[in-house]
Amino acid sequence: MKNGRTYAEIIDRLRQAGLRPTRQRIALAGLMYSGGDRHLSAEILHGEALRARVPVSLATVYNSLHQFTARGLLREIVIDGGRSYFDTNVSDHHHFYFENEGRLEDIPAEDVVVAALPKAPGRTRISRVDVIVRVRED
């Protein structure tokens, strides 16, 4: 039984994030948090919602994904053109990118050691360091 999976927990999460727990957001969050860490595109999540008989519009899926991201419930990842993916794992970690399949997979933070980094230029500060390990099969 993982965190945030029951109906009441999901509603709590949404409220804590400052989002009204609407039917659509509850359903989308429920799907997102079903089955471990996931990398979702808007289209995939929309499809799952429809299949689960939750008639939600694609616009709402996009709205929700962005709101969830802004509130720290998701993390957006863009690797290859076109499509954005949203990672339900928002803790510190990195990614494998399977070039053949166009698929992402998490790498636990402790499996990657970045021993040296340049300092942030000008008056900027580092907000995150992404490591993408690109792998291929051929």
Added chain:
Amino acid sequence: MKNGRTYAEIIDRLRQAGLRPTRQRIALAGLMYSGGDRHLSAEILHGEALRARVPVSLATVYNSLHQFTARGLLREIVIDGGRSYFDTNVSDHHHFYFENEGRLEDIPAEDVVVAALPKAPGRTRISRVDVIVRVRED
């Protein structure tokens, strides 16, 4: 006087890459290699070509960018949605991404030390490790 800047050198490079040195490709490569390492979008390069009185179509710019990338003359980078960038620096290095401006800047390979990496899963092998240091100003 940097590498690959004269007309003859550009033609050589194209030929070595197995690409016919057409008027358009020569002009685009010339622009790409003018002024150090660059991060170019199709639209920017197209604009520069037109301003330089080289009437090239946007489709050709896209074709050329992809051919150059496939032949190792460019490296494609996708950080944020929508647009692709092409890096004229194809040697081993990493990137700062300025979240406020949506701009990329090279980090020399030696300024980043990745001391530990997971092994490639299944029968894959690592084709590249990208490190993106996201910085912001606020």
Added chain:
DNA sequence: AAATTACATTAGAAGCTTTCTAAATTATTG
């Protein structure tokens, strides 16, 4: 150097993901 052949370029249409718009609906507050 002309003819042939293979490759490249092009304008415009089409495709795909994402965002916008303005109207209708729903959650929350008083």
Added chain:
DNA sequence: CAATAATTTAGAAAGCTTCTAATGTAATTT
């Protein structure tokens, strides 16, 4: 329960990229 503010929605629009098929150009052959 009424009033208010936020949310959802369908469809249009936008933005970048790719496709199509007709035309042009470079390379090769004669």
